[in-house]
Amino acid sequence: MFSKRMILVALVIVLVAVNIVLLTITGKHTQAPSGLGRGALVIVSPFQKQFTAFFDSVKDTWNQYFFLVSKAKENQRLKKALGQSLEQLNRYSETEIANDRLRHLIGFEKEIPRPMIAAQVVGKDPSAWSKTIIVDKGTRDSVRQGAPVVIPEGIVGVVVEASARYAKVLLLTDPNSAVDALVQQTRARGIVKGGGADYCVFDYVLRKHEISVGDMVVSSGLDGVFPKGFRVGRISEIVRQNAGIFQKVSVTPYVDFEILEEVFIISEPAYEDNPRER
Amino acid sequence: MTYGYHLIICLFLIIFQTTLLTGGGTAHLYDLLAPFVVYLGAYHLPRAAIPVLVLGGLAMDGISGGVFGVHLTVYLWMYVGVRWAIQFLQVGNVILLPLLVTAGVVFESLVVAFSAVVLASAPWPVDSIFPVVSGQVMWGAVTGPFLMLFFIRGQKVVDRAKKSYYAEKSPLRIP
Numbered sequence: 001m002f003s004k005r006m007i008l009v010a011l012v013i014v015l016v017a018v019n020i021v022l023l024t025i026t027g028k029h030t031q032a033p034s035g036l037g038r039g040a041l042v043i044v045s046p047f048q049k050q051f052t053a054f055f056d057s058v059k060d061t062w063n064q065y066f067f068l069v070s071k072a073k074e075n076q077r078l079k080k081a082l083g084q085s086l087e088q089l090n091r092y093s094e095t096e097i098a099n100d101r102l103r104h105l106i107g108f109e110k111e112i113p114r115p116m117i118a119a120q121v122v123g124k125d126p127s128a129w130s131k132t133i134i135v136d137k138g139t140r141d142s143v144r145q146g147a148p149v150v151i152p153e154g155i156v157g158v159v160v161e162a163s164a165r166y167a168k169v170l171l172l173t174d175p176n177s178a179v180d181a182l183v184q185q186t187r188a189r190g191i192v193k194g195g196g197a198d199y200c201v202f203d204y205v206l207r208k209h210e211i212s213v214g215d216m217v218v219s220s221g222l223d224g225v226f227p228k229g230f231r232v233g234r235i236s237e238i239v240r241q242n243a244g245i246f247q248k249v250s251v252t253p254y255v256d257f258e259i260l261e262e263v264f265i266i267s268e269p270a271y272e273d274n275p276r277e278r
Numbered sequence: 279m280t281y282g283y284h285l286i287i288c289l290f291l292i293i294f295q296t297t298l299l300t301g302g303g304t305a306h307l308y309d310l311l312a313p314f315v316v317y318l319g320a321y322h323l324p325r326a327a328i329p330v331l332v333l334g335g336l337a338m339d340g341i342s343g344g345v346f347g348v349h350l351t352v353y354l355w356m357y358v359g360v361r362w363a364i365q366f367l368q369v370g371n372v373i374l375l376p377l378l379v380t381a382g383v384v385f386e387s388l389v390v391a392f393s394a395v396v397l398a399s400a401p402w403p404v405d406s407i408f409p410v411v412s413g414q415v416m417w418g419a420v421t422g423p424f425l426m427l428f429f430i431r432g433q434k435v436v437d438r439a440k441k442s443y444y445a446e447k448s449p450l451r452i453p
Contacts (some may be wrong), residue, residue: 019351019355020397023345023347023348023351023393023397024397026345026346026347026399027345027346027399028399036339036340036346037339037340037341037342037346039336039342040336040337040338040339040340041338041340041341043337044289044292044293044296044337044340044341048287048293048296048297049299050379051293051294051297052297055298057299085310090334122297123293123296123297123341124296124297125296125341125342125343125344126295126296126307126309126342127309127343127344127390128306128307128341128410128414129344129390129391129394129402129410130342130343130344130394130397131343132341132342133345134296134341160377161341168341168343170343172421174343174400175400175401175402176343176398176399176400193400194400196402196403196406197406212364226313249339250399
């Protein structure tokens with residue numbers, strides 16, 4: 001009744017349909033099914049670490065021996081910047097002490113410090129369509145799924161998968177990323193989402209809030225992932241449409257994701273004083 | 279030995295593109311495994327190619343933050359497509375081989391872009407497809423055929439080494 005060719009075509013159509021359905025299901029999750037992603041981390045990441053270490057050492061040798069002149073100039077500039085930063089730090093320390101004293105006076109609870117784990121970037125996502133990195137710390141080092149990742153410049157992303165020794169970090173610029181944030185000056189609140197390329201979009205900022213290009217955006221701490229006050233980026237574009245209740249805001253992250261080498265993973269707060277708070 | 283060669287090449291390509299080639303301009307970086315899959319389709323039977331494709335696909339999906347399974351899907355379908363195409367095309371032809379590699383890169387770029395724009399939980403804007411796909415295809419068309427030649431040369435070296443090894447082990451070897 002049916003020719004061999006027709007059966008083959010029908011089979012291919014069915015296989016393609018099944019394939020698309022399966023991809024649609026896995027596409028709804030950021031984590032790989034049944035720990036398959038962890039398996040890839042276990043097998044591939046040790047080689048990535050060795051490769052990265054080798055090329056970092058080559059790069060370091062090059063930088064140390066052939067760019068001494070530029071390094072000397074940079075050193076001078078950094079020393080000057082360090083002096084200014086120390087002066088600023090001194091002012092902030094005074095403010096922090098005053099803040100602690102005032103918080104105590106009005107009965108606010110003391111903020112619990114969260115330990116940070118330093119990790120080295122050993123691999124990056126080769127695809128243009130997803131923004132992830134692999135770091136050399138995993139569950140053995142108390143890194144858990146959902147842990148925030150930062151550097152001194154600002155927020156990097158969040159851990160989405162962790163094996164014993166390695167973890168995959170979803171970067172802030174990936175469309176799957178979201179950080180509850182506010183504008184530092186005006187306290188206008190919204191959600192910073194990855195824009196895909198090297199920018200983010202700041203959604204749900206009400207039109208009534210006065211914000212301007214260059215304003216700093218920091219984490220609000222309300223998402224339960226990122227602690228309050230971490231730098232996210234600065235506002236680079238604002239579009240106020242005639243209709244609608246929100247403004248269209250673009251944010252340029254402070255972190256340069258192309259040159260990331262080391263990051264800090266913030267682990268769970270240590271409740272040593274009062275175990276009942278766990 | 280052939281399995282070993284394929285697995286080493288596969289692992290090397292994955293590590294190379296996730297560590298060294300991730301500096302600037304990642305948008306134009308195409309998947310270096312695409313020419314490798316075309317090479318496997320053109321020169322190797324499923325028995326030798328499928329295990330490597332499955333392992334390579336799972337490894338890429340595990341490392342990448344995109345839709346899980348998209349690389350595995352692309353590699354398997356690309357392999358089937360190349361096996362089908364070589365029934366009509368002469369693989370050794372200097373014009374057809376680069377065309378086949380370019381077609382492979384186009385196929386992969388479009389499927390991965392489709393997964394990111396349509397299937398992902400947080401889809402990318404549709405207008406981002408053209409610049410990314412066109413850049414990847416251009417680079418794939420320029421460098422892909424050279425990679426393919428590299429794989430073919432490597433296979434010849436492995437075959438020669440295998441032949442000489444067995445010739446030395448053979449009990450019929452004349453001293």
